[in-house]
Amino acid sequence: MAFRIVDAPETPRHRWTWALALGPIIPTLHWFITQSAHLSPVGRNGLPVPGSGPLVAAELGFVVSFVVLGLIPMMLTRPVYGRPPKDVGLGLGDLRWSGVLLAIGLPLAIAGGYVGAGADPIALVYPLGTVTRSLGSFVPYAFLYLLYYIGFEFYFRGFLLLGLAERLGPLAAVLFQAGLATLVHAGKPGLEFVAAFPASLLFGWAVLRTRSIWPIVVIHWVVGAWMDWLLLGP
Numbered sequence: 001m002a003f004r005i006v007d008a009p010e011t012p013r014h015r016w017t018w019a020l021a022l023g024p025i026i027p028t029l030h031w032f033i034t035q036s037a038h039l040s041p042v043g044r045n046g047l048p049v050p051g052s053g054p055l056v057a058a059e060l061g062f063v064v065s066f067v068v069l070g071l072i073p074m075m076l077t078r079p080v081y082g083r084p085p086k087d088v089g090l091g092l093g094d095l096r097w098s099g100v101l102l103a104i105g106l107p108l109a110i111a112g113g114y115v116g117a118g119a120d121p122i123a124l125v126y127p128l129g130t131v132t133r134s135l136g137s138f139v140p141y142a143f144l145y146l147l148y149y150i151g152f153e154f155y156f157r158g159f160l161l162l163g164l165a166e167r168l169g170p171l172a173a174v175l176f177q178a179g180l181a182t183l184v185h186a187g188k189p190g191l192e193f194v195a196a197f198p199a200s201l202l203f204g205w206a207v208l209r210t211r212s213i214w215p216i217v218v219i220h221w222v223v224g225a226w227m228d229w230l231l232l233g234p
Contacts, residue, residue: 015079015080015081015082016080016081016163016164016167018076018080019080019081019159019160019163019164020164022073022080023160023176023180024180024183026069026072026155027069027155027180027183027184029068030064030065030068030069030184031184033064033068034061034064034065034068057129058127058128058129058130058131058141059129059140059141061128061148062144062147062148063144065147065148065151065152066147066148066150066151067151068151069151069152069155070147070151070152070154070155071151073154073155073158073159074090074154074159076159077159080163081163083163085154085158088159088162088163089153089154089157089158089161089162089207089211089212089213090154090158090212090213091211091212092212092214093210093211093212093214094210094211094212097209097210098210098212098214098215101206101209101210101215101219102215102218102219105206105215105216105218105219106218106219106222108219109219109220109223109226110222110226113222113223113224113227113229113230114227114230116191116192116223116227117231119189121189121190121191122189122191122192122227122231123231124189125188126227126228126231127141127228127231127232128228129141131228131232132232133229138232141228142225142228145221146217146225149217149220149221149224150213150217152181152220153217153220154213156177156180156181156200157177157203157204157207157213157216160173160176160177160180161173161174161176161177161204161207161208162207162208162211164176165208170208173204174201174204174205174208177200177204178197178200178201178204181196181197181200182196182197182200203216203219203220
């Protein structure tokens with residue numbers, strides 16, 4: 001009996017459309033798992049903040065967010081796009097433009113943290129959990145918060161934006177990720193929700209320009225961590 005070796009078929013070109021379906025599915029899964037972590041059981045004023053589902057420690061919520069929004073999409077990048085995760089945002093990209101973005105964005109991030117810390121609706125919710133200003137409490141909290149931002153930025157600005165930009169076009173991909181990123185802020189303080197869409201447009205443009213999520217990860221994290229530090233008081 002003769003055997004004939006048949007070459008394996010190439011990855012179907014239409015698999016990128018899976019990302020369109022995963023677009024809302026993964027954030028919905030994330031919302032159901034971590035809702036109570038993002039709406040902290042105890043707000044800044046010491047009163048309970050309404051939420052549903054089991055109470056989840058904020059730090060655990062950050063780790064789960066990194067897994068759901070970061071690690072899972074990273075594992076799906078090659079099957080969906082036929083490319084490694086470094087090609088959709090995890091690489092260093094254009095270092096010169098990244099430096100420019102950080103030079104401009106970090107002062108704005110610090111200013112944004114001040115603005116957020118001065119808003120009463122923000123102060124009722126943040127910081128999440130029971131973190132304090134002691135270094136033993138805040139440093140681990142800030143590190144795990146960074147994991148959350150890595151997962152968040154990889155999913156919306158890496159997996160969705162950079163992954164779909166060549167198929168949908170840059171404008172459509174930016175609007176798609178910005179719309180979904182804004183929707184996941186539903187239920188959060190009004191100032192945060194309103195700022196989410198224009199911020200997502202700017203972040204999307206920046207990632208398209210640098211081909212890397214890392215400058216935006218740093219800027220986004222500085223806004224959140226610095227604001228929380230200020231909200232903890234002197």
